[in-house]
Amino acid sequence: MAETSNGSNLAEITAAAMAALEAADGEAALQAFERTWLGKQGPLAELLASIPRLPAADRPRVGKAANQLKRELAEGLDARRSAIAEAALRQARSADDYDASLPAPRSPRGSLHPITRIRREVEDIFGSMGYRVLDGPEVELDHYNFEALNFPANHPARDLQDTFWCDNEGHVLLRTHTSPVQIRAMQRLKPPFRAIVPGRVFRNEAVDAKHEHTFHQVEGLVIDEGIHVGHLIGTLKGVLREIFASEIDIRLRPGYFPFVEPGFEVDIRLPDAGSRGGVLADWVEFCGAGMVHPNVLRAGGVDPERYSGFAFGMGLDRMVMLRYGIDDIRHFMAGDLRFLTQF
Ligand code: DAH
Numbered sequence: 413m414a415e416t417s418n419g420s421n422l423a424e425i426t427a428a429a430m431a432a433l434e435a436a437d438g439e440a441a442l443q444a445f446e447r448t449w450l451g452k453q454g455p456l457a458e459l460l461a462s463i464p465r466l467p468a469a470d471r472p473r474v475g476k477a478a479n480q481l482k483r484e485l486a487e488g489l490d491a492r493r494s495a496i497a498e499a500a501l502r503q504a505r506s507a508d509d510y511d512a513s514l515p516a517p518r519s520p521r522g523s524l525h526p527i528t529r530i531r532r533e534v535e536d537i538f539g540s541m542g543y544r545v546l547d548g549p550e551v552e553l554d555h556y557n558f559e560a561l562n563f564p565a566n567h568p569a570r571d572l573q574d575t576f577w578c579d580n581e582g583h584v585l586l587r588t589h590t591s592p593v594q595i596r597a598m599q600r601l602k603p604p605f606r607a608i609v610p611g612r613v614f615r616n617e618a619v620d621a622k623h624e625h626t627f628h629q630v631e632g633l634v635i636d637e638g639i640h641v642g643h644l645i646g647t648l649k650g651v652l653r654e655i656f657a658s659e660i661d662i663r664l665r666p667g668y669f670p671f672v673e674p675g676f677e678v679d680i681r682l683p684d685a686g687s688r689g690g691v692l693a694d695w696v697e698f699c700g701a702g703m704v705h706p707n708v709l710r711a712g713g714v715d716p717e718r719y720s721g722f723a724f725g726m727g728l729d730r731m732v733m734l735r736y737g738i739d740d741i742r743h744f745m746a747g748d749l750r751f752l753t754q755f
Contacts, residue, residue: 422477425455429481433488442493449485456482526732526755527628527744530655531610534630534728537654541647543606543632548593550612554583556592560711561671569670574616576625586614589725590631591671594704597633598712603719604636610728621740628728635704635714635721641674644701644722648678652698655731658683663695672702672723682734696734699726 429449436442448454456478463475504510524532535545548556563570573588593609601607609631617623634643645662652660660680667677679695701724706716714721729741736755743751 421455421459422474422481425449425459426481429456429485430488433485433492436492436496438496439493442489442496446489450482450489456485523753523755525744525752526736526738527728529755530728530732530735531628531630533655534651534731535608535610537651538606538608538632541606541650543608546593546597546607546609548587548590548596548609548611550587550614551578552585552587552592554585556595557585557587557589560595560708561591562705562707562711563670567670569668576614576616587611588615589613590629591723591725593631594633594671594708594723595712598635598709598714603714603721604634606632606634608632619742621742624729624741624745626745627741630726630728632724632726633704633721634723635709635719637719639703639720639722641703641722644703644724647722648699648701648724652680656682656735662698664701667700667702669700669702671705671708672700673705675700675702678724698730699724701725 429445432445432449436445449456451457460475460478460482463471463478466474505512539545557575558567558570559565575588576586578584578586590609590611590613593611597605597607597609611629611631612626613629614626615623617625619625632647634647645664649660649662652662660682663679663681664676665679667675669675677697678699678701680698681694681696701722704721704723709716709719709721729744732738732744733741
């Protein structure tokens, strides 16, 4: 008795399921079909669950047939789903505005890092002023990073630049500034010349909103006969005008860097400074600069009796932060797309 009822049950289920599949005309209907006929609660699942209660002799046959039906329904569902998708595509293609020659949708593009953007701008500005763009090694020798820049061994000024050393002997380091390329430039180029050196620099610093272990500078070096501080100031003002698209006040304070004499800290005041409060508080440190020390000229193989020069080192990170009002230097190296895609 059980056998007949289950046998006819199977036939009923097959007929009803096939009719439902035939009638399904879209994704919603297909999902409903899947729930009803292939789900855990459906009549077919019920039938399968009842098999253990059948007479032992009938179990294999009914079980086999029920499983077979389950497979067929799953295959039927797949086939119906592709048929519907294909029909939809055919219809879209026959629409009046279908144009097979249109380009495929573009994959999403990345954007340039804000430091890269500023670096390229700065390169363009100096390039238009006759400067060449030089590069130098990030893993540098003590000789170039300190010694030839007039920081003798054990000089206290070395302590101002917490250094990542690469060896135990103190010969190899991660450059703490782009200034070592001043020496490399003088050794390679015959004066007169003008050059900038954008690049990454590294310091063994405790990281906070204003300090990073990895940051970016642009070194500048001009060597010629008769170069004086006026050239330096004029150059900086011209460059700042380009970068910030307006006339920028600058102020020089005495600053100590062993490789320049005199040396300056250059402060700038942005045009909207007044709107942010007191006058003096609005000066912000912008770069270090000065007249190239004769010892440095000599270390680069340049005759200090004949040539003089100015040099400066600006922080690219600082420039980006001032221009876009970014308050935390750590954003630059964090790789967070929410930050990066804003530029
Ligand atoms: N190298 C210096 C630093 O990282 C910055 C600097 C100061 C560069 C004065 C110069 C300069 O060329 O003349 O702190």
